[in-house]
Amino acid sequence: MFPHLAAGAVSEVSTVTNEANWLLENAWLIALLPAISFVLILFFGKKMPFKGAEFGITAVSISFILAILTGAAWMDHRDNFTLDTYGEKAAVLVDDGAGSAVDSVTLAVGTAAEATDGDGQAYVAVQKTTQWLQSGGVEFNAGIMVDGLSVMMLFVVTMISLLVHIYSTDYVGGDRRYTHFFAFLSLFTASMLFFVLSDNILQMIVGWELVGVCSFALIGHWWEEKPNSDAALKAFITNRVGDVGLLVGMITLFFAAGKGMTFDTITINENILQGGVSHTALVVAAACLTIAVMSKSGQFVLHTWLPDAMAGPTPVSALIHAATMVVAGIYMVARLFPVFWEGMQIEGSSINFLATVGAVTLVGAGLLAFVQDDIKKVLAYSTVSQLGYMAMALGVGAWTAAVFHLFTHAFFKANLFLGSGSVAHAVHSFDMKKDMGGMRKFMPKTYVTFVIGSLALAGLFPLAGFWSKDEILVNTGGWGILGGSGSAPGSYTFHFVMGMIGAALTAAYMTRCVYLTFHGEYRGGHHDDHADDHADDHGHHGEPHESGPRILYPLYILSAFSILVGFVNFPPGFLAGSKKDPAGWQERFLHFIEPAGSSYFPAVGHATPSWWLAIVASLVAVAGAGAAFTYYFVKVDRLAKRTGEHLVGLPNGVTTTNAFARAGHKLLVNKYYLDHLYTGIIAGGTKGPIAKAAYWVNQNVLDGTVDGAGRTAVQSGKLVYEKIDQGVVDGAINASGRTSDAIGEELRHINTGRVQNYAAIMFAGAAILAGAFVLLLAF
Amino acid sequence: MQLLAQVSSETDLYVAQNIFFAVIAVTMIYAAFRVVTTANVVHAALWLVVVLAGVAVQFLFLGAEFVAVTQVLVYIGAVIVLFLFGVMLTRASMGDDETVAGEKRAMAAIVGVLLFAVMAMALVDSFEDTRVDIDQPQGVTEVSDAIFSQYIVPFEAVSVLLLAALIGAIVVARKD
Amino acid sequence: MLLNQFLLLSAVLFCLGVYGVLARKNGMLVLMSVELILNAVNINLVAFGAFRTDVGGSVFALFTIAVAAAEVGIGLAIVLLMYRNRRSIDLTQADLLKG
Known part of the structure; x- marks a missing residue:
């Protein structure tokens, strides 16, 4: 507990400064560099010796170095920022920690508050804003906001992006649109950095959409093949659904929390926390923004685009899934956390929309990952599942845990994706069952990195995933008998259970994936005429071989990070530091990232983890892995050795013998039939029956009215046809009757495909509606 | 137009203006009717010029001088030329357009009449004899x-x- | 003058435009009918602007003119493309939307 927080919950003044270290003030450079690189590649890329890749790599490298320096500057700022450092330019507000009156000094340049956290040091965000334009009294600003969250994202995005750039020079080498690929990688990186640095919601919307456009272009990189361009379109259109939520949510925020005056994120958050913002408006905003998260971050039921997005080149998948695009939704929730905190009343509750969406996603996608044969799709569903963890964590109020999981997940998921790309590069396929197996003999280095990534994802001690997953589980507050302590924001038992199930599932499907890819006998190499969609010039399809250094080194680096990054946030009570520095490595991440005690962040409680919980969670993961291990490594392997066949499963496993299991398997293979629901029922319904119904109304009700006859009933369709066709009115009415002798037959002719007919229906419908309004208002 | 406006503000009858308006309006409606019914594409474009010019005059009635000037410049100057180019480039029969199926015309006419009925009803109902007085052009x-x-x-x-x-x-x- | 005389004139032009859009087969003629509709809207905007002595009506009429210019440009480009691909600008032949 933080008594000082409970007492002085939200300070009355902004904990924001606009005077700080040069690096923090100029963080926009980090986003600008890749943007410049995009333009350079576009115009000069093809003429350069490395076809434009050098621009991208140089720009992102510099950005990466700047991001590291900015991180260091932020740590210094976090620990040492005082008003003295920046003299009289920044203002100081002293909060004595007991919630007593604050002595406010406001100077022209801005306001900063000294609210203390456990270390007695204020968390002061840095914001630099310039006015873009002003209209009708509303200022439209452009600016950057730098605090722990954005600094962390800068580091993750630039690092993953740099590694992906390097990896891509080999992976897409020789591709026909190599230069374009790098141009869009740069733009993608720039968009995400722009989004992360936004200091107002308008800018966030722009960044959000830019990221969407870039992902569209990159997923459809090989658009000549229909499935790829379909996948790109699907990603784009599904995201449009969520964007409606985003727009409505942001507009609601602008009017409710921004008082119709400002788009500024910090001000909006402060207004919410200080109360006085309509709760109803916040509920609406939170629900709408959750829908936006559902599409962008691939939560149920709008996640369907994400596995299809695997049609893009593998480095892009790594970038989309680890650092950009899908984490945009999570980042947005983290940035606007007070909206959810207040709107969904996270504190003291045990269920809410966001957390439940996350929990369902986490288990649902984990199950789906079991039935995928495509290695990238396994990883895609795994990402969906892990994003479910993050959304759930945010929903239960475990802000730091969610952000920490985002951080660790970025490294091991990038590792896994790039590893799968390395394997696919060797066998020219993504199909684990047909073309892989036994790869550890051919690619020992990739194998080791992939296993490290898998273990980290499965959350085994002491790899990165363990720490972040454990922290999420602890902070659900639903541990009951497992003996956690501290003050989790709520008691989300259901979500805790789902989290546990998810941990077991994750471990199990990764075991399956590792077995099918790397163990057993090599099943590929027998069809040399395999469709080669990399357009690379290797030309030899003999034995697969280990990838080159530009693919391997990124894998090594990411593996190292997958092992180590968990150590930045040791829970309290674990490996206490030296006497000089008692905190040691404990909760460093929390200290630097979470804006505890600042004016724009709610006073979120933290649970203290227990050994029991950590052990039980690990056991659950091990049990999941063990079950899959027994099945594949022991049973299948033994049978395969005995029969000498290439096996990917037991011939009479449970799915073939048990009807219930078979039904479940079918449900999973069909991805819960969600795609059927969208294309067949919703889209088909709109195009088919609803359009038909509209036309029927037009033909029967409207024309009937014009005709002055009451021949509008369904049953009298035949009658209508006859009477009209007998020549009462020639024309539109006639058109419907000409070619058919029954009304049902007639209805099939609505889909003439002629725009003008549709337009006629639309205009007539509008006229009728307007007429109805006029009549309603008149009487 | 300024002259007309001044006259009208003094006399409350607006006789001159109303006569003028009626002439222009009838011309416009006839021209618009020809635009949508004539079989010759080039004729349709020329009839459209008449409508657009009429609209410009209506803007003058309403005191919106700048809009009227823009209307003449952009529409009659540019858009119509664009149309004529389009007609030439598509080599759409400079002569008569093939007759349009009667059924479609009837359908379109019904929709049009219905729309007009609704709008006229709403307008007459809500504005009755509200006056619009233009003392000073914009x-x-x-x-x-x-x-x-x-x-x-x-x-x-x-x-x-x-x-x-x-x-x-x-x-x-x-x-x- | 009555406000309604302008509004009704505009309504007539609008409905004639709608008729043209729905009944014409030739792509060029459809575009011309669209111009009729847009002009009807403009009369409405300016008339209401004058009625409320608000300059906003004129401003938006100007915007409409700009948008109409853009629309004609794009529309003609589409008609040209259609002509190039099909040697005809008969809209009744464009029925790829058929489901």
């Missing part, structure tokens, strides 16, 4: 002040739209 200064202060954002949006349309038209129409 100055260009006023309009430009409004555009560049209050309506600056829509103005910028329109600029971007025009640019996008420019690029779009090139992309759509270029040969390759």
Whole structure:
């Protein structure tokens, strides 16, 4: 507990400064560099010796170095920022920690508050804003906001992006649109950095959409093949659904929390926390923004685009899934956390929309990952599942845990994706069952990195995933008998259970994936005429071989990070530091990232983890892995050795013998039939029956009215046809009757495909509606 | 037009204006009718000129001088020329358009009449004999002040739209 | 003058435009009918602007003119493309939307 927080919950003044270290003030450079690189590649890329890749790599490298320096500057700022450092330019507000009156000094340049956290040091965000334009009294600003969250994202995005750039020079080498690929990688990186640095919601919307456009272009990189361009379109259109939520949510925020005056994120958050913002408006905003998260971050039921997005080149998948695009939704929730905190009343509750969406996603996608044969799709569903963890964590109020999981997940998921790309590069396929197996003999280095990534994802001690997953589980507050302590924001038992199930599932499907890819006998190499969609010039399809250094080194680096990054946030009570520095490595991440005690962040409680919980969670993961291990490594392997066949499963496993299991398997293979629901029922319904119904109304009700006859009933369709066709009115009415002798037959002719007919229906419908309004208002 | 406006503010009858209005309005309606019924594409474009000019005169009646001038410049000057180019480039029969199926015409006529009925009903019902008095024509200064202060954002949006349309038209129409 | 005389004139032009859009087969003629509709809207905007002595009506009429110019540009490009691909600008032949 933080008594000082409970007492002085939200300070009355902004904990924001606009005077700080040069690096923090100029963080926009980090986003600008890749943007410049995009333009350079576009115009000069093809003429350069490395076809434009050098621009991208140089720009992102510099950005990466700047991001590291900015991180260091932020740590210094976090620990040492005082008003003295920046003299009289920044203002100081002293909060004595007991919630007593604050002595406010406001100077022209801005306001900063000294609210203390456990270390007695204020968390002061840095914001630099310039006015873009002003209209009708509303200022439209452009600016950057730098605090722990954005600094962390800068580091993750630039690092993953740099590694992906390097990896891509080999992976897409020789591709026909190599230069374009790098141009869009740069733009993608720039968009995400722009989004992360936004200091107002308008800018966030722009960044959000830019990221969407870039992902569209990159997923459809090989658009000549229909499935790829379909996948790109699907990603784009599904995201449009969520964007409606985003727009409505942001507009609601602008009017409710921004008082119709400002788009500024910090001000909006402060207004919410200080109360006085309509709760109803916040509920609406939170629900709408959750829908936006559902599409962008691939939560149920709008996640369907994400596995299809695997049609893009593998480095892009790594970038989309680890650092950009899908984490945009999570980042947005983290940035606007007070909206959810207040709107969904996270504190003291045990269920809410966001957390439940996350929990369902986490288990649902984990199950789906079991039935995928495509290695990238396994990883895609795994990402969906892990994003479910993050959304759930945010929903239960475990802000730091969610952000920490985002951080660790970025490294091991990038590792896994790039590893799968390395394997696919060797066998020219993504199909684990047909073309892989036994790869550890051919690619020992990739194998080791992939296993490290898998273990980290499965959350085994002491790899990165363990720490972040454990922290999420602890902070659900639903541990009951497992003996956690501290003050989790709520008691989300259901979500805790789902989290546990998810941990077991994750471990199990990764075991399956590792077995099918790397163990057993090599099943590929027998069809040399395999469709080669990399357009690379290797030309030899003999034995697969280990990838080159530009693919391997990124894998090594990411593996190292997958092992180590968990150590930045040791829970309290674990490996206490030296006497000089008692905190040691404990909760460093929390200290630097979470804006505890600042004016724009709610006073979120933290649970203290227990050994029991950590052990039980690990056991659950091990049990999941063990079950899959027994099945594949022991049973299948033994049978395969005995029969000498290439096996990917037991011939009479449970799915073939048990009807219930078979039904479940079918449900999973069909991805819960969600795609059927969208294309067949919703889209088909709109195009088919609803359009038909509209036309029927037009033909029967409207024309009937014009005709002055009451021949509008369904049953009298035949009658209508006859009477009209007998020549009462020639024309539109006639058109419907000409070619058919029954009304049902007639209805099939609505889909003439002629725009003008549709337009006629639309205009007539509008006229009728307007007429109805006029009549309603008149009487 | 300023002269007319002054006359009208003194006499309450607006006789001259109303007669003038009626003449223009009838001309416009007839011309518009010809635009949508004539079989000759070039004739239709020329009838459209008459309608557009009539609209410009209506703007003058309403005191919107700048809009009237823009109407003449942009529409009659540019848009019509564009249309005539389009007619030539598509080599659409300079003569008669093939007759349109009767059924479609009837359908369109029904929709049109229905729309008009609804609108007329609503207009007559809500505005009855509300008067619109134009004492002073709108100055260009006023309009430009409004555009560049209050309506600056829509103005910028329109600029971007025009640019996008420019690029779009090139992309759509270029040969390759 | 009555406000309604302008509004009704505009309504007539609008409905004639709608008729043209729906009944014409030739792409060029459809575009011309669209111009009729847009002009009807403009009369409405300016009439209401004058009625409320608000300059906003004129401003938006100007915007409409700009948008109409863009629309004609794009529309003609599409008609040209259609002509190039099909040697005809008969809209009744464009029925790829058929489901």
